[in-house]
Amino acid sequence: MNTTAEPRKESASCPMDFILRMLMGPWTTYILYNLKTHGPQRFGELKRRVAGISAKMLTERLRTLEGAGLVRRDYEATIPPRVTYSLTSRGHELDDVLGYLAEIGTRWETEDAAQRSLQGAGLKAAE
Amino acid sequence: MNTTAEPRKESASCPMDFILRMLMGPWTTYILYNLKTHGPQRFGELKRRVAGISAKMLTERLRTLEGAGLVRRDYEATIPPRVTYSLTSRGHELDDVLGYLAEIGTRWETEDAAQRSLQGAGLKAAE
């Protein structure tokens, strides 16, 4: 292909950057988590589950995820319209990473808790 | 409004959220990547490598990472002061996940490129 000069910026960490920019969105992980654990859902269902998100945000996040090919949007033009969102195979590829992240996060949480209880036990006057 | 300390937003699926909030920062992954690949570095070195980040941002990101225990800050009060940053063991735990993410990102990029070249082959007159 172009072994010559694609003006690739020096970002060797770029593919990761793209994917992180996706997960970065404030509610993104909640949405993915819900789609994963509760299966395909309609807009209102999802909105009720995420609890706190505004319709605008949810729409925007879903569009972004759809654009990245992580979420599929099924629109049925019935009255009232029924829009169902589900994870694509790409979306499911992320499950693993998210699970991994959650694992690390949980481990750290546990370690921190242990650390705090150790300090709480003896250090009241130490500092 | 609320005179009592309202416990901010409480979320059930949170351990991952914490860790993602860390990686979310605009430059965070670049910083971690550089610390990983080039080893412990001084502030100016890091700043030159990341190329484009402002001192303010870099400082703030490093403080956040330090606070989370991912990065260690060694301050030697020489003249001029020498401050060296390095990954902690926790920081290295993230290497795996970031590598995993980069892998997925790269794979998707490749797939997308293949997709585009397939379309490019036949659709020149289609639009």
Next chain:
DNA sequence: GCCAGTAGGTACCAATTCGTAACTTGCAGG
């Protein structure tokens, strides 16, 4: 004597972002 460099801190400014509220279409219920 002045400037550059090291490792930042602070003030201010512009841009982005997220939430709230109002509007959309078509039908069902009171």
Next chain:
DNA sequence: CCTGCAAGTTACGAATTGGTACCTACTGGC
């Protein structure tokens, strides 16, 4: 007839955020 739900879209506004410029303290070079 009016309201509400479905799944949004749009307008407006407030808050956060990231960049730029300027400040520190100290020393070595010209």
